[in-house]
Amino acid sequence: MNSFSFKIPQEIICGVDSIEKLPGLLAKQGLKKAMVISGPHLNKMGVVAKITDILAQAGLAFDSFTETEANPSVETVDKATKAFANSGADCIIALGGGSPMDVAKAVGVLAKFGGSIGDYEGADKVPGAIVPLIAIPTTAGTGSEVTAFAVITDRSRNYKLTVFSYELLPAFAVLDPTLVMTTPEKTAAACGIDALVHAIEAYLSKAASPFSDAMAEKALALIGANIRLFVADRTNPEAAAAMLYGSMFAGIAFAWARLGNVHAMAHPLGGYFDVPHGVANAVLLPTVLEFNALADTGRYQTIYDAIKGGAGEAVFTPQTLVAEIGSLTTALGIPQTLAEVGVTAEMIPAMAVDAMKSGNILVNPRATTLIQIEDLYRQAL
Incomplete structure (x- = not known):
């Protein structure tokens, strides 16, 4: 430890x-x-x-x-x-x-x-x-x-x-x-996924600790159980409170555990293409989770169970979580590819260089090279 x-x-x-x-x-x-x-x-x-x-x-x-x-x-x-x-x-x-x-x-x-x-x-x-x-x-x-x-x-x-x-x-x-409770639907969806990514990346980070894990796990439970309800009806007081507090717990988690490749790659998308941060995170998350699956120590299933409300699969693989994230973002109306939000391939080398400057790369659960970041961008495109 x-x-x-x-x-x-x-x-x-x-x-x-x-x-x-x-x-x-x-x-x-x-x-x-x-x-x-x-x-x-x-x-x-x-x-x-x-x-x-x-x-x-x-x-x-x-x-x-x-x-x-x-x-x-x-x-x-x-x-x-x-x-x-x-x-x-x-x-x-x-x-x-x-x-x-x-x-x-x-x-x-x-x-x-x-x-x-x-x-x-x-x-x-x-x-x-x-x-x-x-x-x-x-x-x-x-x-x-x-x-x-x-x-x-x-x-x-x-x-x-x-x-x-x-x-x-x-x-x-x-x-x-x-x-x-007056948040527009698209904003609620993008921000909610942003909070979920904070919890996930903090939970998987190499810098995670029992303290950050406690915060991340509570965030996953609150967000996983309420993100659909909140996006469907932002005036739902219980769902609104749960999402707000879940976001706070996720913030505390990553304040101490940092994040990972998703956030390292999302920031250049905002800098070069002005992609909203939550949308960038949502699009990148399945690709990065699939890449990081090689380093999973069992935490993918904990994340999956939080999102599915404890409805565990009889046979779970990391791809089960990747597929569930894709289903969730689709249901919330979030774009599925970088091309859908205006990103083009010619800027990938420059974005990859900028992403590698992020300290989040260093705590990503799977060691990552510049060439791999470029490849992840292309997969997400």
Whole structure:
């Protein structure tokens, strides 16, 4: 068994209408003015106003930055950092899925320590505590509210750079199921599979530990039993809560165990072709699972049983899980090939080089070469 360590440095508040506790969380830290970082869709839907109305009713000052895009860019981070500095805010509220949270984490670094986000690319380059950050997820998928990563697109390189530091962990995460109950069906499906992939890759990772396994197994149980129900009816309160909490547990699992080839390969798909992250993961997952089957130690059946609700097969092989994942993503309406989402073959060599730069390759259960990554892309195409 690997040596391992872990810590739980956050306070996580869960439950219906838990966003009402937001003023108390600010008061607990002596904070006076918040910058809400979110996206245009959530602003248009009135979700941002839900948060700012709560702040206003409590007599708290705030500003908003709602220009975060999918696969957020270095330029957006710079713009948001400038807006934060001009606002005089002393904390950040990240509202949304992974994109607003990634931007908020990056702003928290730059507002405190200066420079460009590229200066902090890699592991453990953030020198200390960032601007106080409260994360409020509005999707059940990324788990970003409990992870130590920020992924930002450097469009000059068609590359998604990753900043990894436990300093990025939000001080508080507020998980309110009512906020995910208006998620569009396609978004719910893609985000739900993203959370499932987080749990699977953390569970299979070479860096897995008893702690991360416990988190991953709970995530698999919650997501496996509820992803179909949630995509079918996002207003189902039990399914919404289960998916939101499952996503959180999966996030904790991969914060400590890392991921694998699926995520290493998904990031270049976002950088070169702007493929939504959850969709990229979903398309790649069956191909990578088949490749990794050579290294399976019996965990594939645990994953399969979680997805099938314990309905184990009389004769199980790794291909049984691969086929089940394909059936699940098909049922959820997710594309099955990279060609369906606009990926073309000529960029595969460049994407493979970028994928090999990811630390996730190193903890993938099967050792992987550049040529094998190229081949996996072609299989998924």
